[in-house]
Amino acid sequence: MTASSTETLFSTPRYASEASRQPASRRIVVAQQANLAARLLDHPTPTLLLCLGETLPGSVEQESLPSSEALYLRLQMLLEQAQAGTRLYVCGDESFLWHIHSLARQAGLLGDEIELFKRGTRRRLYCVHCGHFQDIGNEGECTCGQCRVRLFVREHFSQRLGAYMGVCLDPDTPLAPEVRP
Template sequence: MTAPGTDTIFSKPRYRTAASPQPARRRLLVAQDAACAVPLLDHPAPALLLSLGGELAADIQQERFPSPAALYLRLQLLLEQAEVGTRLYVIGDETFVWHVYRLARHAGLLGDEIELIKSGARRRLYCVHCATFQDIGEEGEANCSGCGVRLLVREHFSQRLGAYMGVCLDPSRPYGEDRP
C-alpha cells in the first residue's frame, strides 16, 4: 500500500536525487552536461566522468565527447573491461539515461549497480501503432512523427524500450491526418 499523495503507477521510473552511499571499487559517471555531475563527486571511490558537454575544475578524470555516439562507444568499451565492484551513475534527461542504462545492462551490469538521476524534461515516446520512437517534453499529447496519429502519452513506462507508451487519442482518426 502506498501513502496518500504518492505516485501509484508501478512502471513509472523513480530517480535518485543524489548518489547512494553504496561502496564501490570504481565509479563511472556519465553525464549529458558535466556541471550536472557535481552532486555525484562527493564520494571516496576513484571516478571517471564521461560527458557530452561542459567541464569541471575538480581533480576528477574527465573525458568529453563531441557526440552521443562517441560517448556510447567509449562507455561500452569501459563497461566491457570493468572489474567487479564498478558502479555506474548516469545523469541527464530520460532519453539519455535510459539509453545508457540499456547499454550498461547489455554489457553485464546489474540493475543494482546502476544509479539514474534525472535532469531535464526531454523523454522518449513509443508509438504503439507504428513502433516509432520520438523525443518529447512533458506534454501529455503528441503527434506521432511516423504515422501522424494523435497520441495520448500514457504514464506507463517500458524499461525495455526506455520510453513512455503513446496510444491513439482519437479512435475516430486511428490513421492520423495524412492517411485515409
C-alpha cells in the same frame, strides 16, 4: 480502475536524489552536461566522469566527448573492460538516462549497480502502432513522427523499451489533421 492524479503508477520510474554510499571498486559517472554531475564527484572511490561538451574544474578524471554517439561508444568500451564492483551513475533527461541504462545492462551491469538522476524534461515515447521512438517533452499528446497517428501519452513506462507508451488518441480519426485525406 485508474490511478488518481496524486498516485504514480508502479511502472513510473523513480530516480535517485543523491548517490548511495554503496561500496565500489570504481565509479563511472555519465552526464549529459558535466555540471549536472557535480554533486556526484565528491567521493573517495576512483571516479571517471564522461560528459558531453565541457568539463568541470577539479581533480576527478574526466573525458569530454564531442557527440552522444562518441559517448555511447566510449562507455560501451569501458563497461566491457569493467571489473566487478564497478558502479554507474547517470545524469540527464529520461531519454538519455534510459539509453545509457540499456547499454549498461547489455554490458552486464545489474540494475542495482546503476543509479539514475533525472535532470531535464525530455523523455522517450514509443508508438504502439508502428514501433517508432521519438523524444517529447511533458505534453500529454502528440503526433507520431512516422505513422502520423495522434497519440495519447500514457503514464505507463516500459523499462525494457526505456519509453512511455503512445496509443491512438481518437480511433475514429487516428491521423493528425494535416495528414487526413
